[in-house]
Amino acid sequence: MNKEIRFDEVSKSYGETEVVKSLNFTIREGERLILLGPSGCGKSTTLRMIAGLEPLTTGDLYMGGERVNDVPSGQRDIAMVFQNYALYPHMTVWQNITYGLRVQRVPKDEVKKRANEAVRMLKLEGYEDRLPKDLSGGQRQRVALARAIVRQSQYFLLDEPLSNLDAKLRATARKELVNIHEAYRQTFVYVTHDQVEAMTVGERIALMYEGELQMLDTPERVYHQPRNIFTATFIGSPPMNVIDVSIIDDVIQVEKQRIPLPLAWRRHLAGISQKRLTFGVRPEHLSIDKEQKEHALCGTVKYVENHGDTYAVYIDIAGVEWIALHEYRNWTQGETVYLTTESKRMHFFDRETTLSLGYPIHFLEEEQ
Amino acid sequence: MHVSKWEGRRSYEQWKAYGLLFPSLIIFALFMIWPFFYTIYLSFFDWNMVAPTKTFVGFQNYVDVLTDPITYKVLRNTLFYIVLLLAMNLVVPYIFAFVLDLVLHRWKGFYKGAIFLPSVISLVVGSILFMWLLNPVSGPVAIVLGAFGITMPVWSKLDGWVIVGLSLITSWKVFGYNFIVLYAAVNGISREVIEAAKLDGVPLWRIFVQIVLPLSGATGIYVLIITIVQGLQYVFTPIKVLTQGGPYYGSANLIYQAYHEAFVLYRTGHSAALSILTMFIFFILLWLEFKFVERGIHYAN
Amino acid sequence: MQTKWRYTIPWHIVFLLFITTLLFPILFAIGSSFRPLEEAYNDVLNFIPWNPTLENYRIFFGSMDVIQITFNTFLIASCVTLFKVCTSFLAAYAFVFLKFKGKDVLYFLFIATIFIPFSVTMIPNYLVISDIGLSDHLVGVMLPQLADAIGIFLLHQSMRTIPMSLIEVARLDNLSHRRIMKDIVLPLVKPAVTSTSIWFFILSWNEYVWPVLMLKSVEQYTLPLALQMYMSSEGGTHFTVAMAVAVVTMIIPLLLYLTFQKYIIGTFTSSGIK
Numbered sequence: 001m002n003k004e005i006r007f008d009e010v011s012k013s014y015g016e017t018e019v020v021k022s023l024n025f026t027i028r029e030g031e032r033l034i035l036l037g038p039s040g041c042g043k044s045t046t047l048r049m050i051a052g053l054e055p056l057t058t059g060d061l062y063m064g065g066e067r068v069n070d071v072p073s074g075q076r077d078i079a080m081v082f083q084n085y086a087l088y089p090h091m092t093v094w095q096n097i098t099y100g101l102r103v104q105r106v107p108k109d110e111v112k113k114r115a116n117e118a119v120r121m122l123k124l125e126g127y128e129d130r131l132p133k134d135l136s137g138g139q140r141q142r143v144a145l146a147r148a149i150v151r152q153s154q155y156f157l158l159d160e161p162l163s164n165l166d167a168k169l170r171a172t173a174r175k176e177l178v179n180i181h182e183a184y185r186q187t188f189v190y191v192t193h194d195q196v197e198a199m200t201v202g203e204r205i206a207l208m209y210e211g212e213l214q215m216l217d218t219p220e221r222v223y224h225q226p227r228n229i230f231t232a233t234f235i236g237s238p239p240m241n242v243i244d245v246s247i248i249d250d251v252i253q254v255e256k257q258r259i260p261l262p263l264a265w266r267r268h269l270a271g272i273s274q275k276r277l278t279f280g281v282r283p284e285h286l287s288i289d290k291e292q293k294e295h296a297l298c299g300t301v302k303y304v305e306n307h308g309d310t311y312a313v314y315i316d317i318a319g320v321e322w323i324a325l326h327e328y329r330n331w332t333q334g335e336t337v338y339l340t341t342e343s344k345r346m347h348f349f350d351r352e353t354t355l356s357l358g359y360p361i362h363f364l365e366e367e368q
Numbered sequence: 369m370h371v372s373k374w375e376g377r378r379s380y381e382q383w384k385a386y387g388l389l390f391p392s393l394i395i396f397a398l399f400m401i402w403p404f405f406y407t408i409y410l411s412f413f414d415w416n417m418v419a420p421t422k423t424f425v426g427f428q429n430y431v432d433v434l435t436d437p438i439t440y441k442v443l444r445n446t447l448f449y450i451v452l453l454l455a456m457n458l459v460v461p462y463i464f465a466f467v468l469d470l471v472l473h474r475w476k477g478f479y480k481g482a483i484f485l486p487s488v489i490s491l492v493v494g495s496i497l498f499m500w501l502l503n504p505v506s507g508p509v510a511i512v513l514g515a516f517g518i519t520m521p522v523w524s525k526l527d528g529w530v531i532v533g534l535s536l537i538t539s540w541k542v543f544g545y546n547f548i549v550l551y552a553a554v555n556g557i558s559r560e561v562i563e564a565a566k567l568d569g570v571p572l573w574r575i576f577v578q579i580v581l582p583l584s585g586a587t588g589i590y591v592l593i594i595t596i597v598q599g600l601q602y603v604f605t606p607i608k609v610l611t612q613g614g615p616y617y618g619s620a621n622l623i624y625q626a627y628h629e630a631f632v633l634y635r636t637g638h639s640a641a642l643s644i645l646t647m648f649i650f651f652i653l654l655w656l657e658f659k660f661v662e663r664g665i666h667y668a669n
Numbered sequence: 670m671q672t673k674w675r676y677t678i679p680w681h682i683v684f685l686l687f688i689t690t691l692l693f694p695i696l697f698a699i700g701s702s703f704r705p706l707e708e709a710y711n712d713v714l715n716f717i718p719w720n721p722t723l724e725n726y727r728i729f730f731g732s733m734d735v736i737q738i739t740f741n742t743f744l745i746a747s748c749v750t751l752f753k754v755c756t757s758f759l760a761a762y763a764f765v766f767l768k769f770k771g772k773d774v775l776y777f778l779f780i781a782t783i784f785i786p787f788s789v790t791m792i793p794n795y796l797v798i799s800d801i802g803l804s805d806h807l808v809g810v811m812l813p814q815l816a817d818a819i820g821i822f823l824l825h826q827s828m829r830t831i832p833m834s835l836i837e838v839a840r841l842d843n844l845s846h847r848r849i850m851k852d853i854v855l856p857l858v859k860p861a862v863t864s865t866s867i868w869f870f871i872l873s874w875n876e877y878v879w880p881v882l883m884l885k886s887v888e889q890y891t892l893p894l895a896l897q898m899y900m901s902s903e904g905g906t907h908f909t910v911a912m913a914v915a916v917v918t919m920i921i922p923l924l925l926y927l928t929f930q931k932y933i934i935g936t937f938t939s940s941g942i943k
Binding site: 079 | 832
Binding site: 381382384385386388389391392395396398399400401402403404406407410417464467468471472473474475479480481482483484485486488489490491492493494495496497498499500501506507508511512540543544545548549551552555597600601604605608609610622623626627630631636639640642643644646647650651653654 | 676677680681683684687688691692693694695697698701710713714716755756757759760762763767768769770772775779781782783784785786787788789790791792793794795796797812813815816818821846871874875877878881882892893894896897899900908911912914915918919922923925926930933934937938939
């Protein structure tokens with residue numbers, strides 16, 4: 001049977017406030033989909049609607065081709081990992097892992113087999129008789145995972161499962177999650193606000209903002225070809241520089257400075273009547289030079305921030321702040337610098353709708 | 369229809385909730401809500417609890433009660449009880465809670481346990497113990513006072529004194545509970561705030577008045593109201609056991625008077641009218657509680 | 670350290686004196702109950718039983734069926750406790766973990782009944798229980814005691830501390846409410862259930878109003894009523910016997926409290942308000 005999850009015009013309101021607005025998308029069977037977005041964007045609510053913990057206000061939700069609006073949580077064949085792990089504090093690790101199976105009258109040796117496998121996979125051997133309070137954060141998180149995988153559900157939901165771990169543990173836990181999914185290939189939906197997690201874990205990312213789906217695509221596309229300004233600035237750190245520009249006679253005007261529009265873009269943007277656009281370029285794709293260069297924008301260094309592997313250089317161009325990343329710290333405040341970028345690192349957005357104006361066709365082909 | 373199915377499931381959940389509430393609802397309906405309304409009903413009738421017929425008298429019972437000088441004596445007594453109970457069971461335990469939490473560092477558990485202990489003892493026991501302890505002629509207190517040349521008043525026979533005595537007995541029982549609740553509130557105040565004040569050299573009494581009181585105010589109001597509402601009902605027991613409201617209604621409060629009218633004088637209507645008036649006063653308190661305590665909660669958040 | 674003690678010692682003295690005053694009546698009663706009547710009368714203050722005697726207890730046990738009365742008290746307190754804890758637990762569970770129409774209003778109404786004084790309900794309750802022939806019967810004393818919202822309140826407070834996600838995990842496992850209550854909620858709120866039960870038991874053991882309204886015959890009496898018989902406005906002549914009855918009446922609550930002290934104090938400390 002096809003284990004996909006489909007949202008059809010789904011919305012959710014609490015009283016007057018609409019937290020999820022007419023969602024339409026499909027989570028494919030067996031894929032790892034990340035629901036990404038800032039806090040309050042409706043991603044957790046969306047996940048909880050899949051789990052059946054929140055009723056839909058309007059619309060229909062299909063799981064495995066069946067409309068599940070009316071199906072209670074317990075009958076949706078879902079395993080879920082909560083942000084606070086939701087371990088039963090009065091049960092040992094072993095009891096926590098096996099409780100759900102025992103209640104559902106799974107045969108004893110089957111329970112044992114599955115639990116042993118999960119314990120081994122998540123390196124919980126020797127901890128079976130401990131209570132959650134005697135475990136470290138990372139161990140608790142792994143118990144929660146073990147409890148979810150022994151259910152062998154078709155759907156695997158995770159609500160910010162790593163946000164209570166420290167950075168180092170998070171990196172290992174991410175790999176672990178991917179391994180688990182590779183082993184079982186459930187339909188995997190993962191909520192996070194952390195874009196690094198989204199990029200590393202996700203096969204596809206659904207970016208949400210203010211209750212609406214902003215973009216749903218592979219991590220590469222979400223990064224390289226953001227569908228709108230929100231996606232462009234949310235993904236990537238430091239965020240993409242987005243500046244209002246106007247294009248007149250194939251020349252990009254940034255306040256009083258002008259640079260010619262690259263050839264590929266000239267053809268692509270030719271059909272677009274709107275000439276007041278938003279131009280975007282990521283800090284990591286900007287080159288800074290002390291010497292004047294052809295087709296470069298000129299600005300003044302405001303300050304430099306150490307990011308460890310790189311330095312973020314804050315540059316003022318006609319009152320607008322740009323950020324560029326550079327390998328070395330050899331920039332002083334007040335210094336005049338010249339910024340350039342490659343044509344295929346440019347992004348253009350409609351200033352009114354904030355939507356991307358697309359990319360020249362051969363750029364897209366290169367990406368494939 | 370798709371919609372009705374979800375509705376169906378939701379209302380199934382609802383029925384489960386009502387099912388769980390059912391036993392409580394039945395009990396409360398039978399022994400709390402229905403009696404409440406029946407008492408309102410009775411307050412409009414002249415009846416003696418045994419006669420086969422009740423006579424409708426409109427508001428006459430209320431008029432009788434409100435024109436009876438005894439009612440005013442009882443009201444004055446009630447007010448005096450409230451003042452004494454609040455002094456002994458709000459002001460003193462508040463200060464004790466503050467001192468125990470912020471000044472003392474040792475034996476806290478013992479102090480809490482010992483102070484709460486009398487709260488588990490029957491007020492009938494309390495009444496009989498204090499009747500002997502406070503016996504004006506041969507009781508230990510009288511003897512000790514006598515050694516200092518002080519003659520103890522025959523408190524149970526004197527207006528005013530009798531209320532002091534009965535309040536003392538009741539306070540013996542109520543103090544511990546109030547103390548524990550207030551202690552929890554004082555203890556719940558962020559330590560940083562108090563440490564900061566201490567570092568600034570703010571004197572203790574100022575910390576109490578300007579920091580602890582405002583920050584634990586919601587609980588303070590709760591204890592204030594519960595002391596009045598429960599305290600007046602608790603006092604019933606020593607009154608009934610020791611003085612039966614005497615000397616000449618000198619120790620009766622609103623609750624005891626309602627009992628007296630109903631089960632001694634058999635004037636059901638008067639009793640009901642008096643109870644409803646009491647209820648009215650308590651509901652004003654309830655309203656205050658929700659107003660202040662709710663606000664206190666928002667404040668704390 | 671020196672300065673610290675200078676501040677705290679006076680307060681320690683205040684607390685110790687205060688506690689001595691609070692506990693003195695109890696020690697006085699226990700001591701006097703073991704003294705011969707004559708001796709106790711002539712020297713009230715010296716309450717330590719130098720010539721201990723069980724005479725007072727013998728008189729009390731001879732004058733009425735103490736075993737029966739204690740059993741009555743125990744039976745009423747046990748039934749009331751069991752019933753109240755069960756109904757309060759179910760109601761609190763519904764209020765905390767289920768969604769239903771009128772939830773907030775209903776909870777408010779339950780809590781509001783705490784503010785209804787017994788004088789408002791005593792006449793109708795007395796009439797109804799007489800009508801169904803249960804006055805002067807132990808069940809008649811139990812019934813009005815069951816309508817008490819304190820338990821719903823205390824257990825509500827305690828259940829609120831359980832993270833909702835625990836219940837959601839259980840729902841995803843397709844657990845029935847019965848199982849969630851039994852396997853998850855009950856073990857987690859056990860301290861509150863224990864202390865609420867103890868508290869209910871003590872309350873009912875000490876209950877005075879309903880027994881005094883309902884019970885007529887001595888065989889049906891509870892301990893507080895029996896104790897009341899040893900009292901007259903002048904104090905009566907059975908001083909030491911009255912003390913013995915007082916000791917018998919308070920011994921069970923005291924033992925329960927001393928055993929479960931930590932739970933009880935803990936529940937009242939953490940419940941507070943809201």
